[in-house]
Amino acid sequence: MALNGIQIFKLTPKKNCKECGCPTCMAFSMKVAQGAMKIEQCPHMSDEALASLSEATAPPMKTIKIGTGDGEFTLGGETVLFRHEKTFVSKPRYAVALCTCMDDATVEAKLAEIPKVDYDRIGERMYAELVYVNCGEGADAAKYTALVEKAAGLGRTLVLDCKDPEIAKAALAVCKDSKPVLNGADASNYEAMNAVATEAGVVLGVSGKDLNELYDTTAALEKLGNKNLVLDTTGADIKETFANTVQVRRAALKDQDRTFGYPSIVNLVKIARGDLHLQAALASMFTMKYGSIIVMEQMTYAEALPLYGLRQNVYTDPQKPMKVEPGIYPLNGADENSVVVTTVDFALTYFVVSGELERSGVPLNLVINDAGGLSVLTSWAAGKFSGNSISSYIKENVEPKVKSRKLIIPGKVAVLKGDLEAKLPGWEIIVGPREAVQLVKFLKDLQADGQI
């Protein structure tokens, strides 16, 4: 439960000693309540007060780390249910599922398929970060461990789905150093699974037949001292899974129920087996609403392109605009003689403009310089997309590489034409349309006229 400044003030020594840097204890308490200072910065707090405060000011949802090195991911740690309230912090991670019930050829095909999707989108690497290894019915320790070893060969962080403590122990023996998740505790086996997971030092996944059982098992594990958990909210069907996942997150963040303050695992293979388009729809839905690890049958480019784009959008900080890297982006097979087009580095503008430019089929060099991540008019008004900034970027970076001396500027900054002509001798400045949707016709007309 977040405390307000007055409640914190009651626990301070009220000496106004100023040692924390604040003029009064009241001022200090207000800053702590806002999160601007930490309670430990007061040297005179009693231990009891500190203990009760750190409990009360602890975040409602734990931050859980899985994997190691490049494969280390942070899950949870969210503070809000809707991104506009502050921001979401830990992206959901996608897992492709393997199972002992698959034949060798299927497993090999999956293992060959997974690394194929690996690309960069606005500075972020997009790939299936996790591999989910399911221990199917009847599999023994040797069979499961063999599959886990194969999966580990990919170098992706693993999530082991195994409810048998002995088999889990054997599997962890071959992969525990890479810090996988062991998803296997339930009401019937949580003590044994807890011992296996704590001994191996890995995160333990908890499930239950309904929310009450999940809650009780989680509380029991916490009592055993294990707070390194994720909650498998997958239910019997899609409806139950969605209800579980939303209610667990909501109980933690809105109702401050810390027992449910853990990241989630949503297994789409269980609730939409074999229906890839439905899995695609659900992956999108659980990316929006509260999945932390989302398990799917496959991750090809068809799923990845929209899904990773969506995740990147939803997990941007509302206070920081998405920016693309400054540079020259040749489109439609452009070479050094192709016309130059410029716009701002605001990701939304870039995507809309580059999409239309590609649709036109006209070869051109799209030049992006640093305009502060703002839209055309905003960055122009802020002086970040000006005659000076455009011309100096063109002189330094474009002139050495591109021979064309024709530059198309956005119609909304037509006023820059004269300024640019003065600052870029030898260049012909062409004013483009005001809206991106008019670009295709505009470029085709220019091409038909022989102007570009």
Place this chain on the structure above:
Amino acid sequence: MPFNQKLQKFNAKINTVTIGSGDKTVTIGGDSTYPFYSFDAPSENAPKIGVEISDMGLENIVSEGIKAYYDGASTIGEMAKKAAAMEGADFVALILEGGDPNGVNKSVDELIAVVKEVADAIDAPLVVEGCKNVEKDAELLPKVAEALQGRNVLILSEKEENYKAIGAAAGLAYDQIVGAESAVDINLAKQLNVVTTQLGVNAQKIVMNIGSAAAGYGYEYVVSTMDRIKGAALSQNDNMLQMPIITPVSAETWGVKEATASEKDMPEWGPEEERGIDMEVMTAAADLAAGSDAVILRHPEAVAAISRMIKALA
């Protein structure tokens, strides 16, 4: 100690709007929870799916699957019949993209003939989308509203620049449902609803299109705008934001390069058909998760998949 389940009950709800006339109607809105939170309170109406056809026929369609579905339909009327019969379809959406002055620039009379042909061919609920050009729509959509009198169609859409012409014709003169389109901003959405009702249009006969984007293309604005609109409508009982939301998905998703780039150009991306379907499916699912009460789609497999998702969650 079992889980202390706390339900989130609101004393407000989204307006219900019924589109269509006679036996075949479709009703959207009515819920008093966040989308698909049926554990808080039972859902009154599950979200609905419209199938989009164009006055341009299949001319601008790249997807082989969509073309194959309409194979054998030689007129727009026959296409409309097939669209209405698509598995998972609740209504038909006719987009008059050929009217765009920057494109083919069909005349209003020509387009009205198309509208009439579609309306005569089907009795399914109908949504008519303009060409997106504000001047042309201001001329075209009032004529559409007039031509379809008695059919109780949804006219998409009036914007800030042309709401007087379209809102008055659709909402007052010809008693249709007014689609109010704004650009992904809660304040603009509310403002348009306010001025439209000030014209005298019944608030219960307005459906919002709050703007849309394909997944990955600034979609965060769509999410936050819808989250905030649903929040204001339910928790603050803001009756100028309680109109149900319709989102045309396909017009956005089938234009982005993830859907259009051919496999020849991007061999590692695989078949464009699958990419197009998943872009449509995932964007639609995200729209529904954020708060759309209806989505407009094109591909039969996308319509079927989203229909399965809605059934599973409702």
